[in-house]
Amino acid sequence: xxxxxxxxxxxxxxxxxxxxxxxxxxxxxxxxxxxxxxxxxxxxxxxxxxxxxxxxxxxxxxxxxxxxxxxxxxxxxxxxxxxxxxxxxxxxxxxxxxxxxxxxxxxxxxxxxxxxxxxxxxxxxxxxxxxxxxxxxxxxxxxxxxxxxxxxxxxxxxxxxxxxxxxxxxxxxxxxxxxxxxxxxxxxxxxxxxxxxxxxxxxxxxxxxxxxxxxxxxxxxxxxxxxxxxxxxxxxxxxxxxxxxxxxxxxxxxxxxxxxxxxxxxxxxxxxxxxxxxxxxxxxxxxxxxxxxxxxxxxxxxxxxxxxxxxxxxxxxxxxxxxxxx
Amino acid sequence: xxxxxxxxxxxxxxxxxxxxxxxxxxxxxxxxxxxxxxxxxxxxxxxxxxxxxxxxxxxxxxxxxxxxxxxxxxxxxxxxxxxxxxxxxxxxxxxxxxxxxxxxxxxxxxxxxxxxxxxxxxxxxxxxxxxxxxxxxxxxxxxxxxxxxxxxxxxxxxxxxxxxxxxxxxxxxxxxxxxxxxxxxxxxxxxxxxxxxxxxxxxxxxxxxxxxxxxxxxxxxxxxxxxxxxxxxxxxxxxxxxxxxxxxxxxxxxxxxxxxxxxxxxxxxxxxxxxxxxxxxxxxxxxxxxxxxxxxxxxxxxxxxxxxxxxxxxxxxxxxxxxxxxxxxxxxxxxxxxxxxxxxxxxxxxxxxxxxxxxxxxxxxxxxxxxxxxxxxxxxxxxxxxxxxxxxxxxxxxxxxxxxxxxxxxxxxxxxxxxxxxxxxxxxxxxxxxxxxxxxxxxxxxxxxxxxxxxxxxxxxxxxxxxxxxxxxxxxxxxxxxxxxxxxxxxxxxxxxxxxxxxxxxxxxxxxxxxxxxxxxxxxxxxxxxxxxxxxxxxxxxxxxxxxxxxxxxxxxxxxxxxxxxxxxxxxxxxxxxxxxxxxxxxxxxxxxxxxxxxxxxxxxxxxxxxxxxxxxxxxxxxxxxxxxxxxxxxxxxxxxxxxxxxxxxxx
Numbered sequence: 010x011x012x013x014x015x016x017x018x019x020x021x022x023x024x025x026x027x028x029x030x031x032x033x034x035x036x037x038x039x040x041x042x043x044x045x046x047x048x049x050x051x052x053x054x055x056x057x058x059x060x061x062x063x064x065x066x067x068x069x070x071x072x073x074x075x076x077x078x079x080x081x082x083x084x085x086x087x088x089x090x091x092x093x094x095x096x097x098x099x100x101x102x103x104x105x106x107x108x109x110x111x112x113x114x115x116x117x118x119x120x121x122x123x124x125x126x127x128x129x130x131x132x133x134x135x136x137x138x139x140x141x142x143x144x145x146x147x148x149x150x151x152x153x154x155x156x157x158x159x160x161x162x163x164x165x166x167x168x169x170x171x172x173x174x175x176x177x178x179x180x181x182x183x184x185x186x187x188x189x190x191x192x193x194x195x196x197x198x199x200x201x202x203x204x205x206x207x208x209x210x211x212x213x214x215x216x217x218x219x220x221x222x223x224x225x226x227x228x229x230x231x232x233x234x235x236x237x238x239x240x241x242x243x244x245x246x247x248x249x250x251x252x253x254x255x256x257x258x259x260x261x262x263x264x265x266x267x268x269x270x271x272x273x274x275x276x277x278x279x280x281x282x283x284x285x286x287x288x289x290x291x292x293x294x295x296x297x298x299x300x301x302x303x304x305x306x307x308x309x310x311x312x313x314x315x316x317x318x319x320x321x322x323x324x325x326x327x328x329x330x331x332x333x334x335x
Numbered sequence: 336x337x338x339x340x341x342x343x344x345x346x347x348x349x350x351x352x353x354x355x356x357x358x359x360x361x362x363x364x365x366x367x368x369x370x371x372x373x374x375x376x377x378x379x380x381x382x383x384x385x386x387x388x389x390x391x392x393x394x395x396x397x398x399x400x401x402x403x404x405x406x407x408x409x410x411x412x413x414x415x416x417x418x419x420x421x422x423x424x425x426x427x428x429x430x431x432x433x434x435x436x437x438x439x440x441x442x443x444x445x446x447x448x449x450x451x452x453x454x455x456x457x458x459x460x461x462x463x464x465x466x467x468x469x470x471x472x473x474x475x476x477x478x479x480x481x482x483x484x485x486x487x488x489x490x491x492x493x494x495x496x497x498x499x500x501x502x503x504x505x506x507x508x509x510x511x512x513x514x515x516x517x518x519x520x521x522x523x524x525x526x527x528x529x530x531x532x533x534x535x536x537x538x539x540x541x542x543x544x545x546x547x548x549x550x551x552x553x554x555x556x557x558x559x560x561x562x563x564x565x566x567x568x569x570x571x572x573x574x575x576x577x578x579x580x581x582x583x584x585x586x587x588x589x590x591x592x593x594x595x596x597x598x599x600x601x602x603x604x605x606x607x608x609x610x611x612x613x614x615x616x617x618x619x620x621x622x623x624x625x626x627x628x629x630x631x632x633x634x635x636x637x638x639x640x641x642x643x644x645x646x647x648x649x650x651x652x653x654x655x656x657x658x659x660x661x662x663x664x665x666x667x668x669x670x671x672x673x674x675x676x677x678x679x680x681x682x683x684x685x686x687x688x689x690x691x692x693x694x695x696x697x698x699x700x701x702x703x704x705x706x707x708x709x710x711x712x713x714x715x716x717x718x719x720x721x722x723x724x725x726x727x728x729x730x731x732x733x734x735x736x737x738x739x740x741x742x743x744x745x746x747x748x749x750x751x752x753x754x755x756x757x758x759x760x761x762x763x764x765x766x767x768x769x770x771x772x773x774x775x776x777x778x779x780x781x782x783x784x785x786x787x788x789x790x791x792x793x794x795x796x797x798x799x800x801x802x803x804x805x806x807x808x809x810x811x812x813x814x815x816x817x818x819x820x821x822x823x824x825x826x827x828x829x830x831x832x833x834x835x836x837x838x839x840x841x842x843x844x845x846x847x848x849x850x851x852x853x854x855x856x857x858x859x860x861x862x863x864x865x866x867x868x869x870x871x872x873x874x875x876x877x878x879x880x881x882x883x884x885x886x887x888x889x890x891x892x893x894x895x896x897x898x899x900x901x902x903x904x905x906x907x908x909x910x911x912x913x914x915x916x917x918x919x920x921x922x923x924x925x926x927x928x929x930x931x932x933x934x935x936x937x938x939x940x941x942x943x944x945x946x947x948x949x950x951x952x953x954x955x956x957x958x959x960x961x962x963x964x965x966x967x968x969x970x971x972x973x974x975x976x977x978x979x980x981x982x983x984x985x986x987x
Contacts, residue, residue: 041904051444051447054447054451055447055451058451058454058455061455062454062455062458065458066458067522069422069461069462070523070653070654070863071458071461071462071465072465072859072860072861072862073461073465073469073470073473073859073860074458074461075515075516075519075521076470076473076512076516076859077454077457077458077461077473077477078458079511079512079515079516079519080477080505080508080509080512081454081477081508082508082511082512082515083507083508083509083510083511083512083515084481084504084505084508086508086511086892086896087504087507087508087511087899088504090507090896090899090900090903090904091504091903093904094903094904097904098904130489131488131489176488177488177489178485178488178489178500178504179481179484179485179488179504180443180447180484180485180487180488181484
């Protein structure tokens, strides 16, 4: 009960303290207005100790005792400024999180930039309830923090509110800020463990059909497209022709015996949506591992036969977002 | 606060352990000499044990063992001090905790406890001593503890970095300390009853005098009080600083007689006689007497005057006290009560028969009291008495043995024997203790009166003149009064170090050191509520009260905070080194009325400068070319050195 009340109060404070409606545009600059300061538990203990020392100094008329207490009091104030300065002024941009499979840990890359001439020490970043990542940001440099977050559902996982805090240098004061930059990680469906064998011949007429995009036998050169995989670029030709000539892509002719169609409709209707997507995911991964070409048919549309990382990603993305608005 | 993200309780790193150990030792060392030896040894043992465990990476001792040792030490402290709550016992316990906490520190939270204990132990040093060296020790300990505190957060910081960080932060804390020190409303302690042992370390004149009492004091270099004269300074031989008046002789011991508080000044100044105005800074001596030049006309605050002309504070002097006085050496006394005069003639029966016989002999011929006093003075002179710091031990008849047998004595022997002689001769007389003379510090023109200046003299009652001071020591060792102790005692007697002769350069350095110490005592240690009000009034704050002080305190602290925050949070645009050199060259040309315009590129600017100042044409073109190459071109970084040299020698 009390726990719940505290949690809701904290949630309200954080929502207010963020000062913008998430997600906010990058770069996020942690201005002085949105950096908050409170003593840590150690800081409270320090303050109580100073009070006891002050009473001692008054009681025994220790002039140097006053001096000591006031020096340490000043140190406390200075610690607030140093801890504040350690965080305020940091700006945050985002990287692209690598897609993960459902159930794996997503890692959100945040880039912390320091425009100042002094290092920012021991910044602690974490997502609500998650592991803390500690980074130092070099002077006039950047540092990357990979914020881990476990995934449960496929689809887009948006970055929740990030807390950035620091207690450096003395641990007496904690300054913190919240940031919610627009960032999402794609979560593929979790590949099923036990699957029916891939429908090798499903959707095929039989026999072997030539395909123009296999990679078994060299079949000539064509003009390079940016989307072609780099290992298909005719580097030797490029070297011979010099930097001014256009790049060429090697073409291979493969056998289409393994050209597959993975069709939503092939799976028994008794299976629920997520299981079907899981199975399709597993097929896609197995097909790519085996170096096969495949196409994907879902109720919403189809992806023509192809293979390679780009194709895999496209298929997995379609599976991940199936039934969700893109 | 929602789901609490606790810092994981990671164990202390080996480096952190060493830092905490060093902090503990830094707090321990200054206090160790004051501790009972067994306790100092136990604490040192604990530190060594911790160091050994850290060296060989052994686990910490089990908790039950530490609890046992703590209980044993607590019992030991109780046995030693008969309490656990007194000041000394408290410090001893804190030291025990500090030492044993080392063996129990596992997490940064324990580390924080060690650092806070170190701060407490730093304060504990001030119970014994608040001198400048102790203040320096305090700064060192605080620096050490603060660096260790920073290390608890930043476990991988190098010692140099941590010390620099702690030092910088402490320096930045100094303005706050100064403001708070001056403006924090001072309260005169204690806030509650102090333990009995609170003032055990104070020395000074006692309210009794038995043979050896004063010459023990005379071996001490400790400062009794300091005096600053305004206007004229009396001659040194006139400087009698009055202390307790002893009129009761009880066997060998002189005690204070009954003295009532006197409402009015019991004497009046001789018209036209000199008056001396001065300020006394009295060291705490745990007795209620306030010393003043004979005879005081004014009354310090919170004090009263007794019928034997002694200034008496309402409470024992337990902190350094400062009061302004006016005294007049030449006074006329009105009258003394019969009771006082009767007490001043009483002698214990059966003691000092030979002395009494001599005194009584002078009453036979009906001579006046003045004559008898003169006879006594002459008698002492004829006896050829020797003034020494090491009088032989005496038996019951102190005066007899001194005057007729060994003839060696200290001022208390002279004064006591003279008073016994006078009483035997029917002249009311009493012993006055106090200080005589002092040493002038030429650096800040302050007179320093030390315990070694403690003195005893006599007063006799003469009808019509009242109490008249006679200093029998002066008759035997006049140098004691006109110069000082060192001149008066025969060579070979042990003297307090500072009273020795020779070492003039040392003396000069010492004077300077005393002057600094005096300023320290006046302005740092003696900064009490009165002094605070006085200073604030001098600074132009009229009628300072705590409300005004609080307002000023807040205002000034806020101001310093703003300035410091601006300095710390202001982001200076960092220039690239080549650009800095280029700006430096341009700055030199500004003096010649050729400032670089914001829109001007290096080549344009160089061309313009070359046209105006042909003498530097080559230089500026070269510099501009180097700069442009570094900044916009592909010049290697090594040309930066060339640019630096060029700019350094560029003198338009």
